[in-house]
Amino acid sequence: MRGTVRxxxxxxxxxxxxxxxxxxxxxxxxxxxxxxxxxxxxxxxxGKGGSINVAIVxxxxxxxxxxxxxxxxxxxxxxxVNYTVLDEGTLRQVTTRDVAAGGRQFDVxxxxxxxxxxxxxxxxxxxxxxxxxxxxxxxFKDIIPAVRNxxxxxxxxxAAPFYGESSFLMYRKDVLKxxxxxxxxxxxxxQVADAARKVNSPNMAGICLRGKPGWxxxxxxxxxxxxxxxxxxxxxxxxxxxxKAMVDQPAFKQALQFYVxxxxxxxxxxxxxSSFNECLSQYxxxxxxxWYDATVAAGLLEASDSPVKGKNGYAAAPIDKTQNSGWLWSxxxxxxxxxxxxxxxxKYVSFATGPEYxxxxxxxxxxxxxxxxPGTRQSTYEIPEYKKAAKAFAxxxxxxxxxxxxxxxxxxxxxxxxxxxxxxxxxxxxxxNGCTQQFSAVIAGRASVDAALKNCQGxxxxxxxx
Numbered sequence: 001m002r003g004t005v006r007x008x009x010x011x012x013x014x015x016x017x018x019x020x021x022x023x024x025x026x027x028x029x030x031x032x033x034x035x036x037x038x039x040x041x042x043x044x045x046x047g048k049g050g051s052i053n054v055a056i057v058x059x060x061x062x063x064x065x066x067x068x069x070x071x072x073x074x075x076x077x078x079x080x081v082n083y084t085v086l087d088e089g090t091l092r093q094v095t096t097r098d099v100a101a102g103g104r105q106f107d108v109x110x111x112x113x114x115x116x117x118x119x120x121x122x123x124x125x126x127x128x129x130x131x132x133x134x135x136x137x138x139x140f141k142d143i144i145p146a147v148r149n150x151x152x153x154x155x156x157x158x159a160a161p162f163y164g165e166s167s168f169l170m171y172r173k174d175v176l177k178x179x180x181x182x183x184x185x186x187x188x189x190x191q192v193a194d195a196a197r198k199v200n201s202p203n204m205a206g207i208c209l210r211g212k213p214g215w216x217x218x219x220x221x222x223x224x225x226x227x228x229x230x231x232x233x234x235x236x237x238x239x240x241x242x243x244k245a246m247v248d249q250p251a252f253k254q255a256l257q258f259y260v261x262x263x264x265x266x267x268x269x270x271x272x273x274s275s276f277n278e279c280l281s282q283y284x285x286x287x288x289x290x291w292y293d294a295t296v297a298a299g300l301l302e303a304s305d306s307p308v309k310g311k312n313g314y315a316a317a318p319i320d321k322t323q324n325s326g327w328l329w330s331x332x333x334x335x336x337x338x339x340x341x342x343x344x345x346x347k348y349v350s351f352a353t354g355p356e357y358x359x360x361x362x363x364x365x366x367x368x369x370x371x372x373x374p375g376t377r378q379s380t381y382e383i384p385e386y387k388k389a390a391k392a393f394a395x396x397x398x399x400x401x402x403x404x405x406x407x408x409x410x411x412x413x414x415x416x417x418x419x420x421x422x423x424x425x426x427x428x429x430x431x432x433n434g435c436t437q438q439f440s441a442v443i444a445g446r447a448s449v450d451a452a453l454k455n456c457q458g459x460x461x462x463x464x465x466x
Contacts, residue, residue: 050344051080052107055095057331058087059277060300061163061373062110064365065352072360073351079344088275089214089433096429099124099336107339108348110331111159113150114216114422114429119334120158126335127156131346138354142377146401147330150418159332160353163296164375166326166400167224167421169315170283170297171290172308175199189225189258189318192290196266199289206266208279208288209259213440215432217275220327220421221292222259222439223432224317227410228325229255233423233431234464236415242425243415245460247435247453257449260442272444284308292318294329295400298393299374303367314396316403321411327421328404330376355379362386375401427463434459 056062066083074080084106086094095109099119111119119125132140147164151157169192171183179199184191196206210221226232231251235243246252263271268279268288276293280300283291284307291297301312317326333352335345351357358380362369370389372380374397380386381394390397409420417424422432438452 049078050341051082052339052341052344052348053082053084053105054108054110054333054348055084055086055091055098055106056110057091058085059296059331060367060371061296062331064361064367064371065162065357065373068361068364072357073348077347077351079347081348087277088216089212092214092216092429099334102338103336104338104340106336107341107345108333108335110162111334112216112329112331114419114424116151116159116332116334117153117417117424118426120153120156124337125158126337126342126345127158128160128335128346128349129155129157131350132157132160135350137356138350139377139379142355142379144376144378144398144401146328146404146406147376150328150406151330151332153417159330159334160349161330161332161376162353163373164328164330164401165294165296166328166375166397166404167221167293167317168295168326168396168400169290169292169318170301171195171313171315172311173313174311175204175289176313183313183315186316187318189228189320192292192318193258193262193266196262196290200266204286205268205282205288207262207290207292208268208274208282209263209271209292210275210279211263211267211271211440211443212273212275212278213433213436214275215422215429215436218436218440218443219432220329222256222436223421224325224327224409225259225320226252226255227405227420228318228320228322229258230321230411231255232410232412232414233428233460234415236413241415242427242464245457245464247457247460253449253453256439256442256453260439260449263443267443272440295326295393295397296374298397299371299390300367302389302392303371304389305366305368309370310392312392314393316396316400322405322409324403324405325409325420326400326404328401328406328419329421358386359383431460431463 069081096115098105132138147161151159181195181198200206210218212218229251232246235246237243268274268282279291282288302309319325333349339345358372362372362385365371369385404420406418406420415425422428435456438455441447442449442452
């Protein structure tokens with residue numbers, strides 16, 4: 001498999017982080033856990049002290065742990081944590097370029113199953129298995145196998161999961177009932193589209209689907225649709241490497257036309273700029289009746305401070321030609337080999353992804369027990385308070401994670417490492433970003449489906465040629 005990841009200079013990376021630190025909103029922020037620290041970052045006398053720089057994604061669960069870090073981690077360890085909070089797209093660009101370039105910007109970086117196996121095989125990440133398996137308090141075997149395996153390569157864990165997720169359909173039971181719509185537990189996309197168009201109104205969109213450019217934004221939700229419609233980004237050679245771009249094939253066009261038409265007919269306002277956070281806000285504000293996205297959202301919808309708590313139903317990811325279509329993802333914490341603070345970094349990672357944080361945080365976060373990071377540990381689902389708070393979505397979440405077709409997501413073999421909402425090759429990041437720019441323009445009404453497919457076929461073909 002040929003191809004390289006484009007690298008940013010360390011100066012460019014530094015500029016991005018400094019810019020993020022100066023922003024008060026818009027998905028980028030910088031904060032510190034507080035607490036005393038030594039200037040060198042090495043442990044002070046007694047094994048305490050030091051500081052680390054951590055890059056995390058901008059979502060409610062990560063904001064919760066950032067707020068609790070001073071009390072639950074720094075006060076006990078003496079380690080100061082300097083957080084850089086970035087939206088999904090920026091985080092992926094900054095952390096992947098930093099790790100790939102051998103940069104030293106972060107001691108801990110938040111990545112996922114797309115990056116962890118690739119960077120682990122390249123030798124740029126610390127193998128967490130020795131520390132995780134030898135630390136009895138960490139309970140390594142408690143991690144849900146599907147999530148652990150997705151973050152591993154050759155049996156070595158390269159990122160510890162903070163939360164795990166698949167994708168499913170969330171819907172307002174009261175709205176659908178009023179419209180006379182019954183949602184099956186395992187719907188087809190045709191059924192979902194019919195329901196969305198039926199409940200769509202000037203005051204409430206029928207469905208929220210990601211339309212913001214980015215391989216992990218629009219690209220994630222669209223690729224699950226593409227898979228189940230029988231399409232694929234590339235065909236695969238017998239050895240699993242990239243063969244030919246398949247964007248110009250009928251199944252790809254059918255999937256994109258379906259997705260775009262559904263968004264235009266019954267989707268949210270400003271869909272071309274909407275991803276997880278925007279859909280979450282619109283759903284909670286009563287502006288959309290259904291939402292296809294990450295299972296992690298359910299805990300936020302059923303949180304104690306949610307205006308839609310108790311009003312929601314959950315159905316499996318919609319299908320067409322396949323039996324299952326939900327993605328598998330985890331926002332997870334990795335330690336770059338370039339850091340000089342591996343011991344401090346592991347202490348933080350074991351705190352943030354260990355079982356004790358889940359037990360301590362439930363009563364202290366704004367959303368309550370339902371808003372805990374889900375999908376990583378079997379023991380989470382045995383916590384009495386969480387079992388009660390997550391009753392509506394715990395089983396659908398676990399079912400979705402266990403049934404995610406990570407090794408066979410579509411109807412044909414595809415290249416690279418396992419993955420559902422992405423193709424597990426380095427080239428996919430740039431191809432996915434470039435093509436979703438084209439697809440988002442179609443959603444916004446600035447381009448046609450045929451023009452977007454032609455341009456995307458060119459992008460994907462160039463990547464296949466190396």
